[in-house]
Amino acid sequence: MSILDSRAKEQAWIDLAAELSAKFALTAAETDRQAELPVANLRELFDQGMDTAILPEEKDGAGLSYSAFGRIVFEIARGCPSTACVWLMNTSAAESLITLSSPERSEHYLREWKGGKRFANALSEPSSGNLFLNPVQEATPLGDGDWRLDGAKRFVSGAELADYYLINASIDGQPAFFGVERDETVEIHDIWDALGMRGTRSQLIGFRGTRLKAANRFSPVPSTRQNLIALGLPWLSLGIAQAAYDALIAQAQGKKLADGKPLSHVQWIQYETADVYVRLKAAKLLAGQLLELADAGADETVIVAMEAKILANQIAKDVADLGLRVGGGLAFTRALPFERHLRDAQAGGLMAYSSELCRLYVAKNELNVREQG
Template sequence: MSTLAYPLKEQHWIDTAAELSKEFAKTAAQTDREAALPKENLRRLFESGLDLAILPVEKGGAGISFKTFGRILFEIAKGCPATACIWLMNTGAAETLIELSSPETSAKYLSEFKRGKRFANALSEPSSGNLFLNPVQEAQRLEDGVWKLEGAKRFVSGAELADYFLINVSIDGAPAFFGVERDETLEIHDIWDALGMRGTRSQLIGFNGARLKAENRLGPPSADRQNLIGLGLPWLSLGIAQSAYDALKEHVQRKKLGATGKPLSHAQWIQFETAAVHARLTAAKLLAEHLLDLADQGSAETNVVGMEAKILANQIAKDIAELGIRVGGGSAYTKALPFERHLRDSHAGGLMAYSSELCHIFVGQYELNVKETE
């Protein structure tokens, strides 16, 4: 799959994820049907050590590279996209809180993460959509070093399991980020009846007077800091794309073509379409690998390349899943075949921040040197 070489110690983590993913695939359809959190999958990922692997060695992690992290996410997503999404958000939120908090608060988050406590991102506002870095919900100052939040965050993956949340608010018109521990001021609104990625149960959370303390406020990131979730999102869609592609190949090689007795794979139009999506899937993987290579180098280019990689990954996942529907025919509309689930799951990535539409705008402005202030 990859043009990148992985050190032996890092290949171990990829192999571990691949083996677990085979088991996750056995229950992925049930997780989707029941819109149930894949708790057992998440437990097994934690017990394998994969949750902590991205952390530096001095903090008890394995210090794996970003390119290895992306490949791990890809392997998990092939088996169960909902599990992969929650895992990405858990590790991304925890890593951010550990790395950007004060030393004392960081030590607390690190200790809790090692104990298996769950973390979640709560950044997307109902009114601001994708623009999570520019929150419009203003926190009310109560006293020195304490603010209050009355508002809501949506699409919080794994919300019902989370012990800690990474949130954002506006303070005096400027974005601010905090870690918030679950307490009685947090209310989960059970509105989940999603089209796809149903096992994430990405609920709406109400913050009813949540207290934001200065000691839990995050410091500014360094200029070369890489965003784990932004790097991972293309690989989430690529895992879905690969799973849909593998199912497509298996189906057309097994299913017979009418009275000819030959497999569907002998149909010329299917050969043509398969070649087209395979080439694009390969190209999307190569760009996503390039993204992670840049991230490991600390390159400033990762922002725009990440958006380009997300655009390609989101689209090829949808196109392969749609081809599966066409190839499967009427049966593909039913749960007898996995294609309808792949199709629903494939649309989720393009809606995640930044959405495909915003990524196109940002990349277009970058390429054409368009300044928003002009």
């Protein structure tokens, strides 16, 4: 296939995501109000083949590049960020289990994913915060080669739909990753009453004597492996930012002043619109560079992912805040979408790695700070 043909194929997937996103946008406000998982949206993405499109063609995927994948996340998030978040987590967990498991387990997970089973990441511990790749909950050896996990994981997006979880635990002081099938030892605690991204229903999960099977343990992760979550999270925030920006422009052009002129003629609105427009464009360019680096397998992908996340998280909040001010008093109500955009925008900066931790890593990298000891 020529480069032009490949680009056309990938653009068709991005266009499909944009088409579905416009449909998802019609129910996004209701999903938020009810704090319900967008099951119908997720089913439609699956039915369209979007879930497995990131897989190579030899595994019956579309062989999408990371550049296409990130932009698909962006398009879905423009319409319904909760749908985009759950879809991103489902895709990343399934892709990890398929790629990093033994050949036998990989084939099993692939069959299950193609059959419509759902996957979720259960990595963040209540006590480990952002350091979700370094669990502190120690698994207990069972004496037959397997381990037992007693503990909890939090912020598991789409937890209630999942059939399989990607989890981690500490074994002999080192992180270990497993695929775990949902059974009676997995308890979902319905505590979700969140500020934003309410449709993700990212619940707390308890594990009570859950067996971690040696056969389901990951093989060592190649240093060149790309993490779909790290690549997708900046684009999740950028999708929220774009939706807020589009609503801002519509409000500024549509609402009339006392003299009959639209709000877009107000000078402070013009100045601040220019500011968020330029910064949104810059954030997209950096996030685009991130995807290009990932496709090239570049070493600096990890640090650029953090840089891109910092910008994307902040511009999402700033665009939504400007929309709230331009919308005036009505924007504090559900009559306009800005209050929802503002709440949704907060989530990106909290998702691991948080904006604060990303800033710490970026700063240490720039200042050549190395930990002692």
